[in-house]
Amino acid sequence: MSVFVDEDTRVVVQGITGGEGEFHTEQMLAYGTNVVAGAVPGKGGQEVAGVPVYDTVDEAVDAEDATASVVFVPPAFAGDAVFEALDTNLDLVVAITEGVPTQDMATVNKRLSEVDTNLIGPNCPGIITPGEAKLGILPGNIFEAGNVGLVSRSGTLTYQVVSNLTDRGIGQTTAIGIGGDPIIGTSFIDALEAFEADPETDAIAMCGEIGGEDEEQAAKYIAENMDTPVAGFIAGRTAPPGKRMGHAGAIVSGSGTGTADSKITALNDAGVPVADTPGEVAEAIDDFL
Amino acid sequence: MRLHEYQAKDIFGEAGIPVPESQLADSVEGVLDAVSTIGYPAAIKAQVHVGGRGKAGGIKIATSEEEARDAAESILGMDLKGYTVDRVLVEQGVDFVDEYYVGVTMDRGAGEPVAMVSTKGGVDIEAVAEDDPEAIAREHIDPAFGLQPYQARKVVYDAGVPAEYARDVSSILSALYELYEANDASDIEINPVMITGDDDVIAADAVMNIDEDALFRQPDLADMEEDASQNDLERKAGEYGFDYVRLSGNTGIIGNGAGLVMATLDLVDYYGGTPANFLDVGGGAKADRIGNALDMVFADENVESVVFNIFGGITRGDEVAKGINEALEDFEEIPKPVVVRLAGTNAEEGMEILNTDLVQVEATLEDAVQRAVANAEEVAQ
Numbered sequence: 034m035s036v037f038v039d040e041d042t043r044v045v046v047q048g049i050t051g052g053e054g055e056f057h058t059e060q061m062l063a064y065g066t067n068v069v070a071g072a073v074p075g076k077g078g079q080e081v082a083g084v085p086v087y088d089t090v091d092e093a094v095d096a097e098d099a100t101a102s103v104v105f106v107p108p109a110f111a112g113d114a115v116f117e118a119l120d121t122n123l124d125l126v127v128a129i130t131e132g133v134p135t136q137d138m139a140t141v142n143k144r145l146s147e148v149d150t151n152l153i154g155p156n157c158p159g160i161i162t163p164g165e166a167k168l169g170i171l172p173g174n175i176f177e178a179g180n181v182g183l184v185s186r187s188g189t190l191t192y193q194v195v196s197n198l199t200d201r202g203i204g205q206t207t208a209i210g211i212g213g214d215p216i217i218g219t220s221f222i223d224a225l226e227a228f229e230a231d232p233e234t235d236a237i238a239m240c241g242e243i244g245g246e247d248e249e250q251a252a253k254y255i256a257e258n259m260d261t262p263v264a265g266f267i268a269g270r271t272a273p274p275g276k277r278m279g280h281a282g283a284i285v286s287g288s289g290t291g292t293a294d295s296k297i298t299a300l301n302d303a304g305v306p307v308a309d310t311p312g313e314v315a316e317a318i319d320d321f322l
Numbered sequence: 323m324r325l326h327e328y329q330a331k332d333i334f335g336e337a338g339i340p341v342p343e344s345q346l347a348d349s350v351e352g353v354l355d356a357v358s359t360i361g362y363p364a365a366i367k368a369q370v371h372v373g374g375r376g377k378a379g380g381i382k383i384a385t386s387e388e389e390a391r392d393a394a395e396s397i398l399g400m401d402l403k404g405y406t407v408d409r410v411l412v413e414q415g416v417d418f419v420d421e422y423y424v425g426v427t428m429d430r431g432a433g434e435p436v437a438m439v440s441t442k443g444g445v446d447i448e449a450v451a452e453d454d455p456e457a458i459a460r461e462h463i464d465p466a467f468g469l470q471p472y473q474a475r476k477v478v479y480d481a482g483v484p485a486e487y488a489r490d491v492s493s494i495l496s497a498l499y500e501l502y503e504a505n506d507a508s509d510i511e512i513n514p515v516m517i518t519g520d521d522d523v524i525a526a527d528a529v530m531n532i533d534e535d536a537l538f539r540q541p542d543l544a545d546m547e548e549d550a551s552q553n554d555l556e557r558k559a560g561e562y563g564f565d566y567v568r569l570s571g572n573t574g575i576i577g578n579g580a581g582l583v584m585a586t587l588d589l590v591d592y593y594g595g596t597p598a599n600f601l602d603v604g605g606g607a608k609a610d611r612i613g614n615a616l617d618m619v620f621a622d623e624n625v626e627s628v629v630f631n632i633f634g635g636i637t638r639g640d641e642v643a644k645g646i647n648e649a650l651e652d653f654e655e656i657p658k659p660v661v662v663r664l665a666g667t668n669a670e671e672g673m674e675i676l677n678t679d680l681v682q683v684e685a686t687l688e689d690a691v692q693r694a695v696a697n698a699e700e701v702a703q
Contacts, residue, residue: 108535108538109538109539132535133535134506134533134535134536134539135428135506135508135533135535135536136428136435136465136503136506136533136536138433139428139433139434139435139465140465140466142433142434143433143434143464143465143466144466158635170605170635170636171635172634172635172666172667175666185581186581187579187580187581187582187584188579188581188582188605188635189577189578189579189581189582189633189635190579190581190582190584190585191581192582192633192635192665192666193582193585193633193665193687196633196665196666213580213581215428215430216428216430216433240581242580242581242584243584245430245431246431247431250431266585268581268582268584268585268588269584269587269588270588270591271569271584271587271588271590271591271597272567272584272587272600273567273569276567276600277565277567278565278567278580278583278584278600279565279579279580279581279583279584279600279602280580280581281534281535282430283580283581283584293588309592310589310592310687310688311585311589311687312686312687312688
């Protein structure tokens, strides 16, 4: 079992003819993902890595029965690309693009509340169900199939924690990079809810970072709704207030909200152990299993 | 990106929001020249990107030429929380009977903008939000439809603004929301909106921050961006296109991906060291970029030791290793010890290429950080 994606997921890649889109389409195909179509306006009829390209997502879905899309469209057009995907009743849209204007995401977010499609990202590495499918840019070789779910705001930190898990012989059901932007689709709570409902997921690693209050809300959700044990990590303990630490969403406000301390306390209060080092996340998970 | 008060007031004024008459000055003579047209009392306000300017001595009221000269002399050139003041806004003093707060920001939890109004204006609004959250009325805005006039009225009434000013304050709020949307602002606020002795409303301050991810479609605002770097290193990082934040410690940190770099800083601290910086080379960095990153960190005089932590997804370990070798081979003597940890894509190839005469290599993140911290301690002794 897994959450959101599996071997039956049929993927359309938006922006497949761009450098990133083409490279990662090849990588996704090599991993065994069913990439069935590309969608790029004006490029209909072409082929990329053996995958047929259509002018619109709608055509791609009709012709190839796609169930999910991955967006590799430049920031100026990414909001529009996500809108297009949301209008085709896909199950899932994964937006990799970094640097989408926040007001575009606010409008997308509104639309998202009106449809049944899940959005992951933007500014995220994507999602992988090891051995079945990867949608995004995660390096497939570090993952192993297994019984631990992983949800993270950061890409490379996800890889770090996954490699620690895999080194211990602990595999993953699904790993989700939810993205580092202020407004994102799938939240920690959405991912936790999906893992809680998945009978194969026996433990969950959750990697948060400074900024916003998503981790605090997730802590509350865990305390009230979850039986699956969760181990946490929060990046940014040493971040000074008012500075954007790489991610647009990773900023401690002047008034002191969004701090690592506030998140760690909230998680501890919810019974979630928060590791001091990325390596200790895997130890905590090992203790649960 | 933060606009200065004078830039925001220009924009507010053009949008029909009443602002006091003002003039920018960069010299004592300029200030005296400005007050001679504006008259007394006049406010002389430092134009730097710092909150709480008033308390820090960056705003003074002058009622005579002598006071204006004193104010100009004390504010121009002063150090305000790390920024040197080189310009002041000379502004007509407003005789006021009340002060309100009006603003629009993105509520990231709700994923939509929120309009805020409070009758507790003129003070630090974040402190009000903390101590007396009920004193701020809020109205969420559907970004697809924008702020409806009734919503602007509602939030103004909810805040307890007296009926005689409600219409003016709500039209200021509506104008602010339009500016927020049209300019891709992340925050826009007036604190305070002053109610004058003649029952007029006027924007006595102006804050406007622009979403940096939207600057590509706001060319006029992008042109207003002034070099707000606090130091040469942050300026240099801007030129190289790195996400960089300087801290006060002695262990330099280079990595890829915001979360992992933050985690590396935290680990330096955890093992008893002090991080000197946050430096994210981004995804897919090639050899020359790696060289630039080393150049950046070596340029920081506080740095005694460097740790490189790369977990390759789209970044390739062999490219990173090549960049490190090339950068370090140029030195007759390596300025500071460098510890390298490579993992992920092509990490093994990278480890083989790395010139271990020039760098120390560790297999795990924890070991690499501990060694770099130990190196920093050794050099510092």
